[in-house]
Amino acid sequence: DAKTTQPPSMDCAEGRAANLPCNHSTISGNEYVYWYRQIHSQGPQYIIHGLKNNETNEMASLIITEDRKSSTLILPHATLRDTAVYYCIVRSTKSGGYQKVTFGIGTKLQVIP
């Protein structure tokens, strides 16, 4: 699996956009970038994923650079409920479509009132 590098922590003012960066310089051509988050004492929650195009859903936007070596997760209007640890993951696939998802340390996002 390609390794990812994220800042250990970030702060964001409530109502502002939270931009969470992730470096994955060793990503290979068929590997997807996934983002999950884990709110305190809960199970991780899938947010979004992408291959090379930018993606948007009801939770967030994912911007992947053209060389695919880094990406940014954007929460457009952060709320206090967005305080969580955010994991950037590059997923490898074994034959047969089995998915091994490996979590790193992640970024602890603190949304401040």
Add this chain to the structure above:
Amino acid sequence: DTAVSQTPKYLVTQMGNDKSIKCEQNLGHDTMYWYKQDSKKFLKIMFSYNNKELIINETVPNRFSPKSPDKAHLNLHINSLELGDSAVYFCASSPRGVNTGELFFGEGSRLTVL
């Protein structure tokens, strides 16, 4: 209407005991997982089953034995519990053979070994 449910949510036990954690998913997914999150918050995959067949075993001690009676259930049995087994154990499921790769996690089972 819980998608991935685990029981019990909390488990406190003595060293040397045997305990089980149950997991059920009602999403119709073929693949289920067990992850362990230790005190340092690292989340590590332990096992994965696909349609009752073991497909991933991440060098977990033999004291840990997953059992999948059907594709909707994946239980984790732990023999001879040790202090280092204290952690939060998460069950997850995902659809097989599709590119989404989304994992749906349960709420976790916090195991404390005294």
